Structure formats: C-alpha cells, structure tokens
Amino acid sequence: MTTAFPERKSAVLSKAPSFSLGVDGGGTSTTAVLVDTHTRAEIARTTSSSTNRNSVGAEQALQTLRSLVSDTLAAAALPATAEDLASVCLCMSGVDTPADAERLAGQVETWFPMQTVVRVSNDAAAALASGTGGAPCGCVLIAGTGTLAYARSAEGREARASGWGPAFLDGGSGYDLGQRALAAVARAADGRAPAAINLSHKLCSHCGADSPEDLLRWAYADTMNSCGLDGKFDMVLAGGLLEDHTIYSRMVAEQISAALPEANVIRPQVDAALAAALLAAVNAKGIAGQSTSSS
Template identity: 30%
Template sequence: MKGHPNGEIEGFVGETLSAGVILGLDGGTTSTVCICIPATASIPFTGTKAAESIEILSRASAGCSNFNSVGAMASGTLGKLHGCVLIAGTGSIAYGFCEDGRRARAAGAGPILGDWGSGYGIAAQALTAVIRAHDGRGPQTILTNNILNLLGLSSPDEIIGWTYADSSWARIAALVPVVVASAEAGDEAANKILHYSVQELADSVKAVIQRLKLSGEDGNSSFPLVMVGGVLEANNKKWDIGKEVLKHISKDYPGVFSIHPEVEPAVGAALIALNQYTISLRADQTS
C-alpha cells in the first residue's frame, strides 16, 4: 500500500486473481474490515489454514493522517470517486475527487495549523472564551457555568489544568455539544464560535470545488457533497451545523447536493475495490 506524506490519502490498489473475496479497509484508527464474499464461494473460516485459503480478488484501503477521506467519500457514492467529502469530527478536512483522477484538499492540517471548523477547534475556542471572560478580556458567557458543570470543576482557573492534563484532541472536542446547547440558549459567544465554524467548513469545501471545477464551467453543474462526522450531526432544535454549512455552499454552488452515508468508510473502500475488480474483469473478458 502506497503512503503519502503530510496527511495525503493512501493509494488504493486493485488486484485480479482467479477467485476469492473483495476486501475493504477503512485506513483509520479503528482498522475496520469489510469483506465482500460471493454467495457461491466455498471458503473455510476455521482452522490454521483458513486465512491462507482466501484469495483477494481486489482490495482497497483509504485514509489520511486523521480521517478516511477516500472510504468516506465512497461510502456515500457507492464506490464512485467524484465530488467532495467533508469530514468534521475531532478534526476536519475537505477532499475532492474528479473522474479523471485529479484530487484536491483543503484544511486537514490539524488543530495547530487551524482546523477551526473541527470539533477540537470549536471546543478550544469555547474554552478560550471562558478564560477570556474570567480574566476580563472578553464578555461574560454561559459557557463558563456549562463547561464547569460538565467537567465537575469549581473555577475557570481549574480549566487551565484540566486542558493541559491530557493531550488528547478528542477529549477537548467532546465539549462540542455544550457549545451547541449554549448557543441555542442564546449565548452570544457560543453562537459566534459556531458561525465561525460553519464559515470555515464551507470555505474548505468551496476551495476544493474551485480547484477541481466540480460545479462545471457555468458553476451550476450538480455534484455530491458527502458529509461525515459528529460536528455535522451536532444539532438540536435551533442549530444544525451541517445544514448551515450546506446553505452557505449552496449560495455560490446551487448544484451541490448532500449525502449522509449510512455505512462505514470500510464499506466504501470495499465498493472501490469491487468497482476496480469489475473493470479488470470486463477488460479481461474483452481482450
């Protein structure tokens, strides 16, 4: 499997053998595996020789430093790599694919380099707002009481120790629901943070669209936007981040339509592999 530096997606490889299975790997920390097995296949799954007896017709593995861009895209488009995928969880990335093989990425460089539309970015700004309110540099915000209550702390001063006690980005990003709830309660600071997040995520997608010309020469061609991640699903009665992001993008690119996958990235990777095998099989049959 070919890797690329600086968080670029890994290459995916197709192989054609005599008989066997289709294998998909999500390429992420979960290492999820999806195996597509023909109904007529006779494959033993017990015994010491079980794994060795399985021939892989085609395989695909997809991922980047923090996200599974290829698999996530394919999980929404049934294995077809065309359009854009926006992933916003602990981190965020926008990645686009063209049928001619061209690709483009925006964001996805990690929290230090400013993925402010991510869960980490939203929560870090909320923690900063609390500290600024506490020392007088910023306006008072209900984020203070809401975050203190959630963390079981008694003073904003304790937030400093809590923040640096563990370097896990996911631990910080877990505060996003509190920010959304505070925004829905009318808190100005929380609403400002979420609006900024929406703009950052929308700008990431727009940058990819522009570079790949996904909307066509007239800017009105249709293309899919696969939306994945907890931030895009963090919504209550008033706030729906994913919906707001799509609304911002649609103003400039009316042909965009959203897809929310119902399967894991590993399934998307398996679909890519299946498509690769189908193409190879047809080529063999016509040669």
C-alpha cells in the same frame, strides 16, 4: 494540497472476481470488511486497534493491519493467497501523500496473489464512498475531532484541504470549536471580552466575504476546482459533528447549499469500512471490464 494516490498495476484477472476487501484505518480503531464483488453483500467484518503510523509507529501499524486482514479472511474461510480475492482497498488515516500510499502499497501487495488489485488512499476516500454508495467521485467534508475536505473527479484527479491536525488548528473541528468556546468563556470571565461575542462580522471582514455563507466557497472552492469538479456533484457530510442531524450539522448543510447550489448534500448511507469494501469492488469491476473490452 493536491495528491494522486497510486494504484497497483496488476495482471489481468484469470477468472471472474469473487471477493473484495476494504479497510478503514483510523487513529483509534481499524475495521476490515469482506464483500462479494458481484452482489456487494457483506461476508465478514473484523475490528482492531489503530493502524495510523503517526500514532502507533510504522512497524506496529503494519503488524496490526496484517493481523486484521488475516482475521477477516479467516472469518470467511478464505486464505490471503486465494486467487478469487479480486481487490483490496485500504483507506488509511496517516496516508497523506503519494509517497505514503506508495510505501504502504509496496508492503501490502506482497501479502496477496499478483492478480489481486491493491489500492491505498487516505481514509477520506472511504468517507466519500460512504455517502455515494461506492462511487469514488464527489466531495466530502469531514468534521469530527479534526476536519478535512477531500474531492475526486471522474477522471481520478484528487485534492484535499485541511486535515493537518490540532497543532495546525483545523478550522471547524471538534478540537477547534471546543478550544474557541473555552477561550471565549475565559475571556468573558476575565472581563476581557463581553459575554456575547459576535465573530461573524470580523471573520467575514478578514476573509473579504460579504456574509458567513460566502465563507464556505472561500474556504473550499480551491479544493473542488483543483480536481476539476464542475456541474452537479455529491457533497458528503461525514464525521461526528456532521453525520447526526444536530443544529450545527443543519447549519453547515444550509450554508453549503446556499454557497454551492451545484452540490447535492448527502450523509453516509453505510459505515466507512463497508464503503472501503465497496470501493474495492468498484476497482475489481473496473479491471474485469478492461479485461472484457480488450479480449
């Protein structure tokens, strides 16, 4: 599913930006980080509960988000109406379509001055930026409780695959792996399957792949191709199953490198909330650059 998330059209900044705010909104908790736009130094950080509208409801999610933003700005003695709040970037779970992003942006942008740039996207954007240092271009593979592949080209085209949740059996997620392991144990215990089960051959045969490594390209090539990624690109491995250097994580990295030699496999260098703030700083710099070039 290809999506292009909206960015608020704002007036040209009347003075140089000073602060940028990023929010990583998860299904369990939400963290906001305020940074200096120029130096990217972290100034304030606040954490609260879930802001996923699918989990807690739209009204509760918005209320929690607004309180979190206010608390973070207050920690830096910066009011929400401050004109030197240059940019806000909200990377939120539960924002899965352009309509979702448009709706939330329309609600949130009223909290800030007109010159504040507000951008809303899925939390996968923060996961990507956590590995690229704020550069919003590349591909990220997230494997934790769920799985999601997300890619963004330098031109701003976006694409994603999976991330539908456990009801749709997100392949390779912690939920999926655990469910499959339990099912295999149950089948073996019942005598319905041998204790040692080799699924690789059957899976490759079903997908028309010659080897397990080929499954990576089969599964994710459309995601990268649909947003126009070509040549070398960053591939960020994020999520609880992939961030640590476990056997599973190493196996995934090796298979990606074998199947996608053009991918530069990297892992997060900062947490997702700070990455969202870095994205906000990039957005602010972009607006400032447009102002300079047009003057």
